[in-house]
Amino acid sequence: MTSEKAHIGQSYRRESALRHLSGRGQFVTDLALPRMLHAAFVRSPMARGKIVELGVDDAAGSPGVVRVFTAETLNGKCEPWIGTLDHFANMQSSTQNMLADGEVLWVGHPVVMIVAHSRAEAEDACELVMMDIEDDMAVVDGNAALMADSPLASSGISSNMCFQTVLETPDLESAFAQAAHVVEGNFNFGRHTAVTLEPRAIIADFDRSTGQLNVHHGTQTPYQFQDVYARHFGLSEGKVRVIAPDVGGSFGMKLHVYNEEMATVAASLTIGRPVRFVADRLESFVSDIHARDHRVSARMALDADGTIVAMDVDDMTQIGAFSTYPRTSVAEGNQVIRLMGAPYRMPDYRGRLSVVFQNKVQTSQYRAVGHPIACAVTEALVEYAAEKLELDPFEIRQRNLIADDAYPHTSATGYQFEKLSHQASLEKLRALMRYDTLRDEQATLRKQGVYRGIGIATFVEITNPGATFYGVGGARISAQDGAVVRLTPAGDVHCAISVTEQGQGTETIIAQVVADQLGVTPDKVKVVTGDTDTTPSGGATWACRGAGIGGETALRAGRKLQAQILTLAGEILQADPTHLKLANGAVVDATTGNERITLAEIGRIATYRPDTLPNGCDNSLTAAQHFAPSGYPFDFTNGVQASYVEVDIETGITRLLKHWVVEDCGRIINPLLVDEQIRGGVVQGLGPAFFEECLYDDIGQMTNATLAEYLVPMAGEMPDIEIAHIETPTLDTILGAKGVGEAGTAAAGAAAMNAVNDALRPLGARISQTPMTPLRILKALGHV
Amino acid sequence: MKTEITLTINGEAVQEAVTPRTSLADLLRDNLRLTGTHLGCEMGSCGACLVMLDGAPVHACLVLAVQASGHTVKTVEGLNESGEIADLQQNFYERNALQCGFCTSGMMMSAQALLAANPGPTRDEIRDALSGNYCRCTGYEAIIDAISATAAQRMTNAGEAQ
């Protein structure tokens, strides 16, 4: 007999993997619709300028071209958007529309849209567009942007300050005044970008005969886009269907509103044919959101025994010419200043945030929003303090982490932690990485001129956000999810759910959760996601909410259906439903486990022979359930990572030898998938720590905007990653699962930076800028 | 002006008229709808487009379709149907060596070529063989594990066959 929790907690494999392995993926980029047209964009070659004249006649006459759009002929179709939210007091951003109107605001800003029979022909026509743009002074550097004499990054703003805020506890100043030790640092976190392997892709298909707009969109949030398209193009929501089939990576990048996607929808609405836009890699670099780009100065106060008493942080982050829509470009900085010092008991804190406009690609939420910055700064300062106080990195953390028995706890920045496991995690890490042996090895090698470093970083991660995240600010971003679970006539299970799949395994874990509620095996549960016409409305997949919120929704829907089935079975069997339960694909006697009637038989009777049911008996075998988190505003998770790095001190080249993660994401639904989320996340943290950076020159040109020059992490440079878990389920839900998707990314870079600095320490060098390139390491060493 | 080409794709003779600028990748994906071959960069940097050309992996984004005329191409669809990568596929599945799946066919092309040339690669050699295959999702380790497991199984099977 299968126990009640038979499937939750097991490493089920993903059925969709089989499709991909046989070449049967169904990505938006693979789709071809009848009479489909292809879009390409002429983009601004300069960071800031006035459009004097556009000549599109030659382009319009180019072979294969169907339509040429400019702001004048396209923008009227779309209600403009503004990337501000009410709960970010006094934030500002200019109004945006699809094509640049009057002024160009970054290199890559779309100016003209060409729609043609093929992408190649559209690109041919792009070369024939005459653009006369008068060069203006671009705002490139964030600090300069805040000077009184700086030009503005766009004409619709009163200053280059998008948003400013301060968090401060009353005793901050005195904490610093009385501190025995103060350590401080200035940090630079480079701008990088998502580089999903499948670029952004959309096919908008408007059928004039019915007024139906179908949008095949490589996104993680189909409902959000259904709402956006309906509102901004004046359509009723019921006439807008957004379908997100297989998505080739997303990581937050594919949930923002982009000019090109909106323009593609507008073009289809105008022409009445399917229009496809797939960003090529060059376009991705200059139009996908970028991430991070922070300058942080921070100090930490400690008392004589190494207890952290306060942190004082100033973060200046540079976001491009607009704040993104509908989530803003402020959430990242806001999370940076709120996550500082989060793992520690630290009572006092001040965090200042300045979010600054400039003429570059917009930055916005990307995997682990704000976490890597807060973690790297906090953990670097802890490391500096350990050095100053001559404490072992483990020792100083042990002294300061919130004790595992001290929950609930509220951080100095106001976050409420239900229950975390920092101490247990730290202890587990120490054993996992064989810390003492590693230190011995490090010492031995150092005598031979080999410089290796060990770095650790503790973190908390925000998961399962409730409506306080965006909803309160007026954003139409769903904080709830929905599922419809039904028993098919043959006794199989079908679950349509609003959370989406981008390869994390969402569908697999939902099947596991539902299976456990209905006493079937997960392979009997078909899970459908990613289509606004066939799944209930919900927030989908972002901020690590798929497992926690989506899983809970599925669980509750499953239980609802379970009750319906048992009631019906009771009627059929003339038995008391409370004496029945579901197991092994059947209704069984709750005490003996003996099979009473199979699910297939119930499906058959309810579907084909409802006439045999007692009078007035409800034959429904479909249950709908929505769920919004309540209780804590977020479910925080925690963990600790360690990195082992070798630095070639003559060349500045680093080699990542090994990485360890101990993570507590609450109830683990599928250990295999959780570990692979963590591994992928770690590498997305290590990439920007060592390689990834969007480089700009002083006139705002991105100078490495190809995949040959922008260095993504590759197999040869990445380490093996060992993972262990602590399981502290949240009591806010029945399921108890929290999120895990961002945990790897949150602290990997911080651990790596501490490791590099540990390697450099005997040479008196320190690096506090990412990526940690050979040049920066050699500079830190004073060699160049 | 279109040019007539004839080539063998996944064991089938194919005749197509293409413009000379059409890449082999676009021929496969757009004309023949073999969409298991993906495009991630169109300049040789990501490996999503790898196919077997005359038995060796090449970037379909960097080969013109006209250049492939008279030659033999195998894509993931063909390797899947022939069964020659069944064990590799099984190990990728078991080890969850893919998330979004966009890099997967390219990864398997590189793996297949590596194992043909070097049946018992070290982890480092596997990582080296994947130096041109970008994956944003997995962090690579699971892919290395899956290839390593396939190598071990093939060696055992070859040993038993002897």
Add this chain to the structure above:
Amino acid sequence: MKSPAFEYMRAESIAAAMTAYAEADGDAVYLSGGHSVVPSLALRLQAPALMVDLSEIPTLSGISLEGEWLRIGAMTRHVQAITDPLINKYAPLFSAAAPYVAHPAIRNRGTLGGSLAHADPASEFPAVAVAIRTELEIASPTGIRRVPADEFFLDIYETAIAPGEILQAIYIPVPVAGQVIGFDEIARRRGDYAMVGAAVQAVMTDSIVTDMSISLFSVGDRPTRAASAEVALQGRVIDNASIADAQAALSDDLSPTDDPQFPAHMRVLLARVLLGRVLSNLKVVA
């Protein structure tokens, strides 16, 4: 990233290729492996009217020993530098360099001739060609000539191949007794173009350097012979002292360009470190 339109011609002979090129009034580009040309088309950096495919011309293929020279046909793929026994034996520095060139799939397709003709100053093979004193055989409508590698590379992407001419083959003098080689590069990631690279070939007689050729790449507008460093080693045993002198001499040999992401003095520093490492790890080949 779709190429502009062009016509395509698959040449069956060198003569046919040159004729087609001439008839296009110079608005043509030769195509070998295509792994430099095709990306540049996709980026729309060039838009020739005609692409002349050289890859199926029989006389451009083949590797053979001709007396004291190894002849490598221009169409030889990068991978063959790793797998071909004749190259392994008679041009081992090409074999040593090949694993550093790009990635396996690119090596299946990219050609040695294409790499030399393309003359990217960051490329491995041109530097090797210079280090081992190859001669490059060039076909022109008026005849065939052989150009020593030292005179072949003229500038960034510029060689002694005049428009319309075709590089046919690479001639390599077979190793002499006492020959040693060394190759290494410093790159950010495996397979990336090097930040700095070094190809070294020397002849040692009774542990004394009697001939030294050091060819550095990614340090200037073309593969760069480090003449002063060579002189510093000539007639000496390779030891810490002579290596240090060679490293010091590099500042006379190199004048790389300055870039905020890669300052000139960093390049010189890396070249010194690398040269030291390569000289300390020379391998006897004959």
